[in-house]
Amino acid sequence: MADPAPSLPLNITDRPILATAEVISLAEVAARRAEKFGQLIDTLDAGIAARATDASDSMARAGFDPKDQRAAADKAAATARREVATNSSDTRWAHLKELNAAADSLATTAQLWASPVSVLARAGLGTPERTNYQQQLTGSGIVELKNAALLAAATNNKVLGAALVAVIDRMPARSRPFSAHDLADRLVGEEVRGVQSAIAAVKTAAQRAINRNREWEAGRSRPLDRLKLAIKDKD
Template sequence: MNRAASGRRGELKRETYDKRVALLREAVRLRDELVAVRDHYKSPVQMLMRENLGSERRSRILQQIAASGPAELASLAEYAAATKDMELGAALCSRVADLMPNQRPFSSHDLAEALVGGDHRKVVLSIMEAERLAEEVANDEATFERGAPDNLRVLKIARMIQAEQAVAEGLPVSDDDQTAPDQQGEN
């Protein structure tokens, strides 16, 4: 019985090899694309700063707030968060980036979190999920080829799932836990 099963398994491996390798290559290609995209979503601030980059309104706002003091900047940041005004928020983050950290009247990260935090988490989770799925495809292929699971890879996938859950709950994830973008931005 074992010999028959082993023979059938070998036959299945040979018959499906080309198709399995093509699927694995596609999964690796998609994962590699995501690794390149991940760098563009390291923090909500980074995502906010791309919002309407180069727009006329944002340029006008930057000119108008160039000489604004801390109280006015803080008030405008509250207004931007309350009204979900991303152009104003991005302009304010640009303006306070020129100030010394101890002189900034608000946290750019907090403002960006209020404006794009939910969208940022969705993007990060999508990237993390796709990376995990690629890892699962590679694990399934290796398990099929060897006839036994790769315990290190299974552990890696479990950690990836934990990292996804942490991001979904709004908790920070370190690079040690998973290759997720930072959930903590700069001030």
């Protein structure tokens, strides 16, 4: 008995599908949350610095030399950091969980907006208009299909474009009269790039906050994390 043909995994998630406006709005919210988290860290640092300054000033008023003043400041800062880290843990992680939840909520949306072709292919699904276009175009010649593609691009007719992509998808690759990617990019490319950019912005906001928290907890910068994030931003 022949082995059954392998099936491709769909990687279906339980995340909701967000509309374009919702994704862009979520990116704006995530940016504000990341900024708020950065302000929280700045406030914590300011409190630690203030305690260190108080300790140094106290030693100065008591007549101790600068070396002892610096030692007292360092000791006070270390003690304050441990206390602040413990006391702020719940608040900091609440912020991070919100940002991670925002990034995780885009899993399904990111799959469905992976490329202009995949987005265009959904246009008019189940509508009589899409069905009629496909019926009319099935069996059409190269010239007719190319002219229909030009018409779809010129009139921004996404449903016609989707029908054309469905028809040429059944043709041998070398026989296709035009590139499905080129047509899809003309019809929905700008919108797709906007959504993809917003999705990336949400993920970047979450990662930036995570990196900031890691650095704060460690009390030092993490150059590799910063480099990875910079590369993602550039990409």
